[in-house]
Amino acid sequence: MKTKLSIKNFFQHFSDISYSLIAVVIGLIFGAIIMAATGFNPIEGIFGLIKGGFLSPYAIASTFTRATPIIFAGLSAALAWGSGYSSMGAQGQMIMGAITAAIVAPLIKGPAILVVIVTLAASMVAGALFSLISAYISAKYDAYLLIITLMFNYVADYFASYLTNYVFLDPYALDKLAIQTQLIENGTIPRIFSRYTTHYGFIVALLCVAIIAFIINKTSFGYKARMSGLNPNFAEYGGIESRKTMYKVLLLSGAIAGLGGALEVLGSKFRYVDKMITSPGYSWSGITASLMSNYSAVGVLISSIFLAGITVGGSSIELMMSIPSEITLIIQGIITMLVTAKFVIRLPKFSKKEGAKK
Amino acid sequence: MEKILEMKNIVKTYGRVVANDNVSIDLKKGEILAIVGENGAGKSTLMKILYGLEKADSGEIFLHGQPVKITSPSVAMGLHIGMVQQHFMLFGPMTVTENIVYNNEITKYAFFDKKKNEEKVAELSEKYGLKVDPTAIVDNCPVGTQQRIEILKTLYQNADIIIFDEPSAVLTPNEVDDLLDTMKTLAAAGKSLIIITHKLNEVMYVADRVVVLRAGKLIDIVDKKDTSIEQLSYMMIGRQVANLEIVEHDSDKTLLKVENLTLGSELGKKILDDVNLYVNAGEIVGIAGVSGNGQTELIRCISGLERNYQGKITVNDHDVSNFDVASIRKAGLSHIPEDRYLWGSAREASISDNVLMGEEDSERFSKNGILKQKEIDKYADELIESYAIKVDNNKQRIRELSGGNAQKVICAREVERDCPFTIACEPTRGIDIGAMEFVHERLVAKRDKFGGILLVTSELSEIMKLCDRIYVIYNGSINYEFKNEDIDDHKLGVLMLGGKVDENKAVN
Helix, strand or coil: CCCCCCHHHHHHHCHHHHHHHHHHHHHHHHHHHHHHHCCCCHHHHHHHHHHHHHCCHHHHHHHHHHHHHHHHHHHHHHHHHHCCCCCCCHHHHHHHHHHHHHHHHHHCCCCHHHHHHHHHHHHHHHHHHHHHHHHHHHHHHCCCHHHHHHHHHHHHHHHHHHHHHHHCECCCCCCCCCCEECCCCCCCCCECCCCCCCECHHHHHHHHHHHHHHHHHHEHHHHHHHHHHHCHHHHHHCCCCHHHHHHHHHHHHHHHHHHHHHHHHHHHHCCCECCCCCCCCHHHHHHHHHHHCCCCHHHHHHHHHHHHHHHHHHHHHHHHHCCCCHHHHHHHHHHHHHHHHHHHHHHHHHHHHHHHHC | CCEEEEEEEEEEEECCEEEEEEEEEEEECCCEEEEECCCCCCHHHHHHHHCCCCCCCEEEEEECCEEECCCCHHHHHHCCEEEECCCCCCCCCCEHHHHHHCCCCCEECCEECHHHHHHHHHHHHHHCCCCCCCCCEHHHCCHHHHHHHHHHHHHHCCCCEEEEECCCCCCCHHHHHHHHHHHHHHHHCCCEEEEECCCHHHHHHHCCEEEEEECCEEEEEEEHHHCCHHHHHHHHHCCCCCCCCCCCCCCCCEEEEEEEEEEECCCCCEEEEEEEEEEECCEEEEEECCCCCCHHHHHHHHHCCCCCCEEEEEECCEECCCCCHHHHHHHHEEEECCCCCCCCCCCCCEHHHHHHCCCCCCCCCEECCEECHHHHHHHHHHHHHHCCCCCCCCCCEHHHCCHHHHHHHHHHHHHCCCCCEEEEECCCCCCCHHHHHHHHHHHHHHHHCCCEEEEECCCHHHHHHHCCEEEEEECCEEEEEEEHHHCCHHHHHHHHCCCCCCCCCCCC
């Protein structure tokens, strides 16, 4: 038999990856158009963006630092969404992980390594339990998980704000307006190279990518989660208990997000600073990364580094060429829109078919 | 008769598979053309190309002698080509009229003119003898009516050529008769029909000419009056179909026992009413009935998908009343579900993943929660080979397979599972004669190894061919039990429709 190799066939075959690549290219083209429209040289701008994000040891290091929390948020989302549970809760869970770390670390006396381990464990539990609340409400009252987790993000944010403002506020802060907890002295996570900000949290992120990839693809729990995501009816028919799977998936997803929040505290900020998770939009970048990679763990790693890289590159072109760094928000916005559109385009097909069956 | 449509030298490939290899057909005005062939022979592909759902790699289409490019279904409709899909495309909560006029509504001051639209539908329904209630909600209509709605949709759009994809696959025997008569009426009214089917007796009844495809190639186009079922099936599969021998068996071990099973609906109506039945080892037991009489719910109860019932269910000597699916499977049940895509498989997952379902925690395929991927792939390859499933490798996704091959994957998984009792729901729905024969052989082989099978099907011929005993279900209760020797299809038909049988007198 003759195989017909055409560009169309190629893209059909690799449609999942190719779609995201196309989205990235369109995003960059759009960025270039806007640069041109606002009077900047788009070729220099885009090259500067890539150079500033990826093409020097300093750029790479900054990108990895920024990518670390995005990877955790992305893994958390990929696990939940890939199993058919549309949780938007990574942000709230990261906040709970971060505030827990900031509170727990100063309380523990002992060698730094012990403090780190106990703190990370506590933060994972916090993230998992916070996720569990949404899961329970969703299961008990048959409510949309998406809405509940989205609402609980605000709960977490304001809860952490309250704790920082009224309970754990750092009384010795030089800047009296800074809303932040006390500096953690014992139990911070060191940098990998002292010159660069990248800390060992990035290595933990890489490990987590490997662990989550293994869980999803190689374990019977991962199989159950994947099948629940691909066709919940099939999973139910085959004897997979959806309730049990949902709780396990959402607990794990919450724990990963909590871990990401804790590492951001112990590795980067060394304290909880109000809005430190919400304002950089880590969790949204993470959800974009998981959509771009079709819920694959390794894909989340690559997409997260890319998204972090254009943000870092964006700050660089602002410094060097005075191009507003908001350009990267536009690029990321376009990419998010395109990968979400793919997601939405798929949904009606599915529901139409099911509707027709009745 | 004039040729209204010609498809010339159509070629379509999917990756390495050639679905249509230089196929040419033509259609005359007012005729019924049947297209027959095994799974993956390329019947559906050819029709999807005609209807604009797929694009041919090469080849031409002529309508009334003019070349046309059909790039989408809306183009096809504009050219007066309509298609009645196997899976209906209807809006369930809307009325019959709303579904039929959708996209071409008659309006009054920019508003939907309910009365005019309903009149128009009633008129169309009358004209072609397609009985529907224009104001009924589609969800409340039986499958046969839903199909009539689909046909009316094409007529409303003034289709001159109507394609039917496996139209009888979802129908009960009486509905099939109605459909075939409708098709003849439409042809007599000047419409040209194309019917894709596996059922050769329907072909012989309804078609004027028959196109035979095998492995993507056109084998022949024959006039119905010059051919026979035997000749057609020989052309379709390239060999003779063997008649299945059924060896008699007796055994006393009961594999399934259902006692006083009652299931109420939310509205207080009884969906199942005091059902009692059993299946012994070495038996194929059929449940015959018009769909919607409680078969689906009965199977959902037995397999554990529905747990809010009263009564007792025993599988393989284990009391599994109100147990969950996994425990019942463990007790010794496997289950070929009614709908292969809705329940039976994950379309986006690989064959290996689909074959594993239900066994992901078994010792054979996992250890300490970690999957033994090599074992799983090896088993998938074994099933692919022994069931002659046409695929490239075990990593292919189910959605890339033809319907019949997907069904074979599901049958292989459930029939070959190491368990004594199997529920088979519509195991051969929409698959061709070769694959059907194959699935039947496997079910009988399982029975011969002292397995038990509960066969639920709307295909009367399947029940008559395979079953040792038959229960007739009507309105949620078992209203008759046939033993092997006194199975009688006429009597069965009457009972399925709720008629009574007096043992001493003739059937009323």
